[in-house]
Amino acid sequence: MTPDTARETLLARRAELLGNLERIEDQLDDPVSKDWEDAVSERQGDEVLSALGQSDRAELRRIDAALARVQAGEYGDCVRCGNPIAEKRLQLLPDTPFCANCA
Numbered sequence: 001m002t003p004d005t006a007r008e009t010l011l012a013r014r015a016e017l018l019g020n021l022e023r024i025e026d027q028l029d030d031p032v033s034k035d036w037e038d039a040v041s042e043r044q045g046d047e048v049l050s051a052l053g054q055s056d057r058a059e060l061r062r063i064d065a066a067l068a069r070v071q072a073g074e075y076g077d078c079v080r081c082g083n084p085i086a087e088k089r090l091q092l093l094p095d096t097p098f099c100a101n102c103a
Contacts, residue, residue, distance in 0.1 A: 001090045003070045009094045010070070014063045017056045024053045062095040069097070078102050 001009070028046055069075040076085055078099040085099045096103070 001076070001087060001094065003073070003075050006075055006090070006094055007067065007070050010063050010067050013094070014060060014067075017060050017063070021053055021056050021060075024049045024056070028053075059095070062097075065097065066095040 028049055066075065069077075069079075076090060077083070078085055078101075079097040080102040081099060083099050083101075085096065089096060089100055
């Protein structure tokens with residue numbers, strides 16, 4: 001994967017995640033139902049949304065780090081051992097900082 005292709009892929013995924021986070025935050029800001037049973041159900045849903053939001057924020061951090069590596073000209077090299085990361089691995093996990101051996 002070329003650095004330009006990686007940047008495009010990472011930026012597209014980043015935009016998707018930001019949209020997801022905006023929707024999650026919007027849903028979490030909804031007022032709580034006055035009905036006890038509905039409130040319990042909504043609370044469970046809010047917990048799931050919070051977990052999804054945390055996962056999305058973690059992925060955003062990985063994407064931002066990968067974009068920094070693209071900018072620095074270090075994308076595609078393992079940050080631990082310095083060896084090239086396999087092309088197939090980068091296609092599956094474009095934000096990965098590690099080769100398969102170091103992961």
